[in-house]
Amino acid sequence: MELMVYNRFHRVMNASVQKAVRLLTGGSLADGWDAQMGVLNQLIASLPAESAAAEHVAQFQGQPDARVADSLLQPVELRYTVESLSALAASCGLEIVTYHVSEWDKADDRVSWNMRWTDRDLQARYDALPDLTRWQISNLLMAEQSPMLWFYLQRADCGRPIKSEPQIVGEFLDRRFRRTQTHAALLHPAGQRRVSAEREAGAVRRDAGVGPVSAAPRSLRRTPDDARGVPAVRDDAGFRERIAGTRVPGDVGVSVSHGGGVRQAA
Secondary structure, eight states, rough: OOOEEGGGGHHHHHHHHHHHHHHHTTTSSTTTTHHHHHHHHHHHEEEEEEEEHHHHTTTTOOOOOOHHHHHHSSTTTTTTTTHHHHHHHHHTEEEEEEEEOOOOHHHTOOOOOOOOOSSHHHHHHHHTTHHHHHHHHHHHGGGSSOOEEEEEETTTOOOOOOOOOHHHHHHHHTEEEEEEEEOEEOOOOOEEEOOOOOTTTOOOOSSSSSOOOOOGGGOOOOOSSSSSTTTGGGGOHHHHHHHHHSOOTTTTTTOOOOOOOOOOOO
């Protein structure tokens, strides 16, 4: 299963505003929801500029009450770290498998749970830790810059061994990829399937890249025409660089987002 919960460090300012509003309204809902919304809107409009919360709440000016209340007046919001989420999952008979890279993290350029240290000994100590321990350290030290807590989970009693992140990355780097071939097709309103005019004429359209064209950035649509002689990803520095979006040393693992639409060569 796939699960997303609030990252505690992403909600620090929201939680602070929530608490402040409750204190301003006496700490209870006795005056009703509308009264708290009124105080919250006053706070958004008049918070002193020197306040650390001023820039954060400014984004809610003029927003629908539902969005404002959900973020700044939420009475039952729960927030987690990697460690507390793992404990919650264990209490439900589940276990974390690996993380999901969300579109929001991609947009905010915070897709990796792995830190790069300037001290080689500390890097080795960090890399040797189990995934969950390593990610918890990253969660604590990267704080607001850590990714969303969005993970894949499985039943603890399913009998399926969990692969470590280095193992997943290593298996990816050992794969070989080839282009795929696709044909455009139209679905007639009457339910009849009709292939494109190009295919009817005998022309085969080969995609300009790997996987669905809509899913792959242009920089990834550059692989050999067939599987013969295609190097494994770990041996193809150019392809590794395009996948990772950055140049990496040959002995450093590449963090790869899930999905992608590329196919493994035979």
